[in-house]
Amino acid sequence: MPDTMNVKLKVKRFDPADSGGKTWWQEYEVDINPDSTVLDALIQVREHEDGTLAMRCACRASICGSCGMKVNGSAKLVCKTRVVDVSPNGEQMTIEPMGNQHVVKDLVISLDTFFNQIKRVEPYLKPSFVPEQGEYTASNASMENLLTSMNCIMCGCCVSDCTVLEVDSNFIGPAALAKAWRFTEDPRDSKRDERLKALNDEDGGMWDCTRCMKCVDVCPKGVAPMDRIMELREAAIEAGNTNTSGYRHTESFYNSVKKNGRLDETRLALDSAGWTNIPRLLDLAPIGIAAMRKGKLPPLIPHKSEDHKKVRDLYKSVEDES
């Protein structure tokens, strides 16, 4: 193995003090050890090429969560991203600040977006009693279950690449919902139902996730926030929280595929809104009219799939199993 490797970086710069706060791309080249991580390369730049480059980093061991940034368009913890894995043949890599969060300078984003989302889920244990002596009694399995979420280091990669936050800044976000799950699943917490109800009712809550999987892909710690969100939804429904467009959407989807073997999109829209929810139904009207003009309105009476009986058999076998 050669002693050094040439690394080419293209870094997105931003300086708020520069006239009007301009953004520009800057290219760097450094020679470093072939084992190096992307962070090693950036530190080499910062310390020996360009002291004006701003970024955060601390532990270098994927536990402090400081060094989230976009590498070739996707959020990564750069301390655990090896150069050879993102640039196997010495290709130039692009480095940008994380998305969905305000940029302070260069690769440094404001932490406010992330931590304001975390604060919305009241992220602390709310027990019904505190033992005067000793500890709470709980099974080891129930504690190990929580490790999935406690592995979260709050790096913000999931928030960066969340496709919902891109269009709806009110969404609580994947990290905060995974944090909420940590409390709804903790046997020591006494506010499970209240927490589920709040996340179910809240605008921007658990039903706003579109299940795009981005957060699962980019999470460097295996927290899989989307999976936690799906578990929150199941728990919320089991706890009787069914008066939401999210739940009605799920139910309508399920029923229409079961009945017709395919999705009845008109009914899905109306069911999700709720048949007695006049304002929401009126909101849908212009969308329907626009769709009709473009010839995109789904049929009012749904077509049935030729194989709809087979689909129904599939439903039956799955339901029998569970």
Added chain:
Amino acid sequence: MYEHDVLIIGGGLAGLRAAVEVTRAGADVAVISKVHPVRSHSNAAQGGINAPLTDRGDDWEGHAYDTIKGSDFLADQDAVEVMSTEAGEAVLELERMGVIFSRGEDGKLGTRAFGGQKVARTFFVGAITGSAILHVLFEQSLKLGLNVYEEWFVTKLIIEDGVCRGVVAIDLKSGEMHTIKAKAVIMAAGGAGRVFEPSTNALICTGDGLSLAYRAGVPLMDMEMIQYHPTTLARTGILMSEAARGEGAYLLNASGERFMEKTAPDYMELASRDVVSRAEQTEIDEGRGIDGNVLLDLRHLGRDFIEQRLGYLQEVSVEFLGIDMAEQPVPVQPGMHYIMGGIKTDVNGATNVPGLYAAGECANVSVHGANRLGANSLLDTVVFGRRSGAHAVEYIKGVGGHSPAEEDLAAEKTRLQGLLDRPKGERVATIRDDMARGMTKGIGVFRDQTSMEGALENLKNVKSRMGEFSIENKGKVFNTDLMFGLELEFMVDCAEAVVAGAMTRKESRGAHFRTDITERDDENWLKHTLMYQDDEAENGVRVELSDVKITQWEPVKRVY
């Protein structure tokens, strides 16, 4: 100007635990930290936290003795007694706050074995104990509405008439400097690992707190006591928790021998850290290593066990070296990890400067003496973080509403502007690397007069270049370039105290092992070294000695 009853510098375990205590007492408190609290280096503690739980048959004297023996009898025994007797409640309280400690069959907290102790009394969360506790204390800080100056960097303690009155700090996001007035200041700013290279420590561990106190006239005690952790990952220097050996991993040399048999036949791989690191270094130096490493072998523990109890270690090993620990032993070497020395305090965290407290790694109470036991550092942070908070609350009752003058702020603004205005000179990183490599070379696992003199000469050279480094970034917003320059100045202070302590101590004790004086000398050196910054003294450091407090355990030869 900002104002609080109590200002805590540092948002790691010691700082947050102190903040919880002060808040509960109803006083106005704020935390100031150069990083967001959840980025603090407490995260990196992996294996666990020690506590003798007396309600289930353990005894505090057992933990105290193991700690004192581990310290090679340099710890103050009254301080260790405080830590051991308060440990159980401190850990149980963390559990009640929400920490998801591993449990036994009965649903009560379970333990694992750790080094230097025959009793398994280490409570843990997988191999992310520090992170899991830090995040829960952060949760508590949100619950309490704790005021945090996030990403503010303290440049100076304000001392008037010999009393600590607050700090001068830069808000990194705006680049503006401010005075924060406080009736009491608790230093909980962490260690100084970056004084050495390589080190397991985060890049933020630059001895800021030690230096700020040292400049304010507080002695740094036993700074020569530098812990080299026995298992840091080859090439990367990343920490591989002692939990691996606690759970049964072997250390092997190139011929596959468990070499600890020779030096610690009873404790084997679980001897205290200084002993294991020396044994490894001896194997490596005498040609029985593999490319400067020995092997950490977990294969016999089985994949499921490794992934369940040591998941983070497996993650690191696979990600950074491409080694699956269930299939292959992983190469490790001793690496600088912790500084036992620090700001001298009493058992309440108080220093010799009224109004200034210290807790956690930056402090030296002293409970770790010449070698810290694994899983005693987290314990130290929560026990003495709490005590310093409680004592500060008592202290401020007698403090009036004195307003510090703004002179310090003006002087600090001028000083920092002076750094920014320097003509182009050497890079900070070049000087830092020279300092840190020289420190590791001279003050290593083994040291002698010649190596220490080498470290001193190197440091003199570094100091002579300190007036000439330049700051490339002249901007205000998030100017880390300027911060690195200030951190280097802090590190040089720490390095100076480390070298002075090491050259003073004419014996081998714990982590201070001299190949030219290999024996411990209780007659002359059962003493702490106290380093004071003093321009009049040789090399700028005045060294004094003080007696070690012995309560019930007379020093005996350490055998593992």
